[in-house]
Amino acid sequence: MSIGSVSLDHVGRPDRALNADKLSADARREARGLFALLSPGLLLVFAVIIVPIGWLFWLSLFDESDQLSAANYARFFEQASYIKTFVTTFKVAFAVTGACVLFGYPLAYMLSQLPRRAAGVCLIFVILPFWTSVLVRTYAWLVILQRKGLVNTWLMDIGVIGQPLPLANNFAGVVIGMTHIMLPFLVLPLYASMKTIDVDCLRAGMNLGASPAATFRQIFFPLSLPGLASGVVIVFVLCLGFFVTPALMGGGKVIMWAMRMEQTTSLYSNWGAGAALGVVLLAVTLALLGLFRWLLGARATGVWSQR
Amino acid sequence: MLLSLAQSALPIGISGIEKRFGAVSILSDLSLDVAAGEFLTLLGPSGSGKTTLLMILAGFVRANAGSIKVGGEEIITMPPHKRNIGMVFQNYALFPHMNVFHNIAFPLKQRRVSTAETAERVERALDLVQLKGLGERRVDQLSGGQRQRVALARAIVFEPRIVLMDEPLSALDKSLREHMQIELRNLHRRLGMTTVYVTHDQREAITMSDRVAVMNAGRIEQIDQPEVLYARPKTKFVAGFIGESSFIPVECRNGGVWHEGNKLRMKDAMPSSGRHVMVVRPEKLRLIASEQTGDINALPATVGDVIYQGDSFVCYATLKDGRQVILRDYCRSDVLARLPAPGEPITLGIDAQDVVLVADQ
Helix, strand or coil: CCCHHHHHHHHHCCHHCCCCCHHHHHHHHHHHHHHHHHHHHHHHHHHHHHHHHHHHHHHHEEECCCCEECCCHHHHHHHHHHHHHHHHHHHHHHHEEEHHHHHHHHHHHHHHHCCCCHHHHHHHEEEEEEEHCHHHHHHHHHHHHHCCHHHHHHHHCCCCCCCCCCCCCCCCHHHHHHHHHHHHHHHHHHHHHCCCHHHHHHHHHHHHHCCCCHHHHHHHHHHHHHHHHHHHHHHHHHHHCCCHHHHCCCCCCCCCCHHHHHHHHHHHCCHHHHHHHHHHHHHHCCCCCHHHHHHHHHHHCCCCCCC | CCCCCCCCCCCEEEEEEEEEEEEEEEEEEEEECCCCCCCCEEECCCCCCCHHHHHHHHHHCCCCCEEEECEEEEEECCCHHHHHHHEEEECCCCCCCCEHHHHHHHHHHCCCCCHHHHHHHHHHHHHHHCCCCCCCCEHHHHHHHHHHHHHHHHCCCCCCCCEEECCCCCCCHHHHHHHHHHHHHHHHHHHHHHEEEECCCCCHEEEEEECCEEEEECCEEEEEEEEHHHHHCCCHCCCCCCCCCCEEEEEEEEEEECCEEECCCCHHHHHHCCCEEECCHHCEEEECCCCCCEEEEEEEEEEEEEEEECCCCEEEEEECCCCEEEEECCCCCCHHHHHCCCCCCCEEEEHHHHHHEEEEE
16 A cells, blocks of 8 residues: 555656656757757858848848849839749740650650669660750750751751741740750659559559559549659749750840849849849749649648549 | 349359469469359469469459450450459558548449449448448548458449459458458358459468368469368378478378378278378377277377467477477366376377378479
């Protein structure tokens, strides 16, 4: 009886519990130690991400005469050229993302269905362009697509066309060049997600009476959507801030956001206006990521209705 | 009537199935008849070809030769989605992007069943597998046992002619597995569908099946009712794979079967020739007095080790020729009172009707 009441005493008063103080001190020491290990990383993040972005934001608040003003942001609504650039940027991003999905989905599907070794070889060809400079690849496209480039020469030689097609130095050229560069960013996550689709799920689909086409539509495609969505997000966001290819392939006719920034800072030396462009691009990108995340989150956790 | 398959159950006639992957032969000239409404289990170690045979039945794997007839109709070249065969997969293969209701409704949707009838049939199937009210659950919110039931409901909701099951219980823990064995058995009795079940668990096969086909290296070693399979194995492989066995070499000469100079008393017909071994099950042995009496064969032995297992004990004993045999008995007080000690000489008895000989391969 007495033993029972003593042990109940301990339960009732935690301050007298066995070694409770030592254990909580030990937990605190461990937490401090882990934070100390983390601190170099945190410092680096602070120095190379938080500080520059804060600086950018700070710069954007000053006009040409170094006076604190909202003029840099007001310009977005006042100047038609800003709005045009904004629209062009989104048009290019949408077109390139669309083209990447169109080419990338069948490519990723083929890779996912190939035997392991063949898929490995084909993946090298997907990744290979990564090892070549974007600049070199863009100039190569210029050689291929320009007025007297390979494509136009061939097509005219075999008599398909009488006049050279306008493939470079315009919107089409920008989209072709950027699609080539962005394609791996879509294919790789899509391929990874397709590889995780259980073969037995597809077998079950057919076993339950769905034709191969119906199984693809109702089982494979919905299950590949998370991978497709992450590929689309990566490509779209990269397109918004892309510079080299539109600058070279656009022939000065396709002005995207990043090119506008370059002009503002190097041509007009207006750092405040350039910084404002950067801040808006960052905000738009974050908003888009948030939107995708919200859509994706709903998709990953919710149940798709079949109706 | 919905979900009553007894009238529509069809027999399966499998004949001459050959399957090779490259130079490796998986199935060779395999023939097998499954009666309408029968619960037949394909039992074998991994690599014996049982899953390959099931995949050929479902249409996911193309055989190199052979014929599969369902109710007399040849289906060997029919694509899987036209076969109308229900299947329960090892990992359930539930569609993760659909809830329970839509998983079960999937086969009905493919068959363009009306919305009202679909709802009714899914409801009935859920009721049948005791998942009433869980239709709106997501697949990842279900326990292993519940997923198993959803997979089962999905495989039978469209009233297939045949149901195939590929080790459906292997992912469940022991007690749930044993519970589901009984439940599957009862469900089969109620619905009467022709069922082909694949497992490597011999106890599961014996518990559930009308007949068991034991497979080894792409062939069927023996196909029989569970009792016959256990009591009268035809090959050493079957005797070794089903239940525990010790093998004791015997000699066949002078119209008798001899072990250590004693003629064995047995009820089975004598084998004509060849080297044979006696199959000795642990529970068929018992401790007897040293004299050989009546229809009991006496085997002198020395006790090696006695292991207490709660409900029973296991005694490892060594025969005169150095072979080890195992004796198992339940721990009744009379048995415990005269438990042999290690090193003690004993006499093991086996009834004449329990003597089973198989060829020694």
